[in-house]
Amino acid sequence: MKITKQEVEHVSLLARLHLSDQDKELMTSHLDAILTYMDKLNELDTKDVEPTSHVIEVENVVREDQVRDSIPVEDALANAPDKENDFFKVPRIL
Amino acid sequence: MNLYELTIHEASDEMRRGRITSGDLMESLKQRISEVEERVHAYVTILDRPEETKSPSSDRQEEQGPLSGIPVAVKDNMTTRGIRTTCSSKMLSNFIPHYDATVVDRLRQNGVVILGKTNMDEFAMGSSTETSYMGATRNPWNLERIPGGSSGGSAAAVAADECIAALGSDTGGSIRQPAAHCGVVGMKPTYGRVSRYGLVAFASSLDQIGPITKDVTDCALLLNAISGHDPRDSTSVKVPAPDFTSALTGEVRGLTIGVPAEYFVEGMQPEVEDAVRTALSLLEERGAVIKEVSLPHTGYAIATYYILATAEASSNLARYDGVKYGYRTENASDLMDMYMQTRAQGFGPEVKRRIMLGTYVLSAGYYDAYYRKAQQVRTLIKNDFDQAFQTCDVLITPTSPTTAFRIGEKINDPLQMYLSDIFTISVNLAGIPGISVPCGFDNSGLPIGLQIMGRHFNEKAILRSAYAYEQQTDWHRKRPVL
Numbered sequence: 376m377k378i379t380k381q382e383v384e385h386v387s388l389l390a391r392l393h394l395s396d397q398d399k400e401l402m403t404s405h406l407d408a409i410l411t412y413m414d415k416l417n418e419l420d421t422k423d424v425e426p427t428s429h430v431i432e433v434e435n436v437v438r439e440d441q442v443r444d445s446i447p448v449e450d451a452l453a454n455a456p457d458k459e460n461d462f463f464k465v466p467r468i469l
Numbered sequence: 470m471n472l473y474e475l476t477i478h479e480a481s482d483e484m485r486r487g488r489i490t491s492g493d494l495m496e497s498l499k500q501r502i503s504e505v506e507e508r509v510h511a512y513v514t515i516l517d518r519p520e521e522t523k524s525p526s527s528d529r530q531e532e533q534g535p536l537s538g539i540p541v542a543v544k545d546n547m548t549t550r551g552i553r554t555t556c557s558s559k560m561l562s563n564f565i566p567h568y569d570a571t572v573v574d575r576l577r578q579n580g581v582v583i584l585g586k587t588n589m590d591e592f593a594m595g596s597s598t599e600t601s602y603m604g605a606t607r608n609p610w611n612l613e614r615i616p617g618g619s620s621g622g623s624a625a626a627v628a629a630d631e632c633i634a635a636l637g638s639d640t641g642g643s644i645r646q647p648a649a650h651c652g653v654v655g656m657k658p659t660y661g662r663v664s665r666y667g668l669v670a671f672a673s674s675l676d677q678i679g680p681i682t683k684d685v686t687d688c689a690l691l692l693n694a695i696s697g698h699d700p701r702d703s704t705s706v707k708v709p710a711p712d713f714t715s716a717l718t719g720e721v722r723g724l725t726i727g728v729p730a731e732y733f734v735e736g737m738q739p740e741v742e743d744a745v746r747t748a749l750s751l752l753e754e755r756g757a758v759i760k761e762v763s764l765p766h767t768g769y770a771i772a773t774y775y776i777l778a779t780a781e782a783s784s785n786l787a788r789y790d791g792v793k794y795g796y797r798t799e800n801a802s803d804l805m806d807m808y809m810q811t812r813a814q815g816f817g818p819e820v821k822r823r824i825m826l827g828t829y830v831l832s833a834g835y836y837d838a839y840y841r842k843a844q845q846v847r848t849l850i851k852n853d854f855d856q857a858f859q860t861c862d863v864l865i866t867p868t869s870p871t872t873a874f875r876i877g878e879k880i881n882d883p884l885q886m887y888l889s890d891i892f893t894i895s896v897n898l899a900g901i902p903g904i905s906v907p908c909g910f911d912n913s914g915l916p917i918g919l920q921i922m923g924r925h926f927n928e929k930a931i932l933r934s935a936y937a938y939e940q941q942t943d944w945h946r947k948r949p950v951l
Binding site: 378382383386387389390391393394398402405406408409410412413415416417418419421424425426427428429430431433435436438446450451453454456457463465466467468469 | 703
């Protein structure tokens, strides 16, 4: 096994994704098959290979820090599942 | 001929000559949609009054370009101001953006009429459009088959004449594979050629928007409109975009075409290989030089891709937390519970699987073994292409090892579904442009796609090859009977 049910439980917490018991079983078996397939990459010696994160050379882009209009509050809140006055509202935190 | 069958350039000609109006074209398409959409299900949203999507400034007669008045469909992962943008997910099923994606803005500036938003795999994760929360799209050539994915709605809408052209997005083949399966033209431009501003992010280092059209000329016309640097996307590149129609010469004399041996593998459908070999012979007869090349790391592309793409996706999709927009669960006991339940209820199985996989490969203790390793193999795959392009102008392969599979055939076996992307994924990893053009049909009458790949920012070479091929064949004129 590449991945256990306990690891799946841990990762689901990291990902903020509730899984039912049935989901956990299926997820473990699917992820195990996929991770086993990914072992293929270990056939390659990559000791001296630089990693690529971007294929096109990109540089940090900066701009003048000028005051500009931002999204109006009512637009920003238009899709909010819950709000109060000018704020997003969430269930209790503690 | 019915007006809905016209290409962009044909419709534009007819309008310029005063024989038809944009309104006539729209009426014809509305009629067509009412006849076939129920069976194809290409759209998530069809606009009631699409004419109102036109930019008012585009009505000035003297400035009318080739896209003016042309009805175009847009994949439902590009934001449209005031028009629901769902990504075919329950998570965004009620999301109404307050801004247009840059590509949508550019289409509007060119006088395009946005006809509607097309169906897709949920958050563009899939190869069949079956993972859509809005229901599967069907292949217009055979309603029991998948249209490909994730831009299956866009490809099916073009093939079924439910729009004149469409936009798709391509992270691992999501424009080219459905274009191949639906018998239309689809291009993924070079990474950085087209702005991603307003494209709902899946895997940011791989995503790119591109055209899905009825022929290669339309592909060039649409690419002209959407290309170019955008200050709102820091990865869009400051390279001047040429007039892509200037590549449509019909001439391939002296062009060197590489044929990678690794793309003709055991287990591929014999008719697909035959169609591609026949296409190569035809280009050779027209004066192109055919050369066998090797891309030795091709067999590692899928494993590499599904590590990098899911890692990026797990990070990008962390924003769906039920706070600012989108779905939120009811009756959560506290904030943590709200996050956990919202995401469990808002995402479908494939999206959850990829979030889990991505979170796992990025988690402490596994980062080097998976994520860093995959980034290193990405370098090797990119080097393969650099090597091949030292002696070749373009590379030609099949777009997909098989024609469209049956609905339901692979949906419960994620690994088999991933393996169907085998020929398209490397292009995204290397960031190069690729196009799929129709090149025949299998024994069941399903379309076959020819993939042409080029160097970074050399879309012109692939358009030139694709157009020269298209001039010699009439596959692109074939339409399904619906």
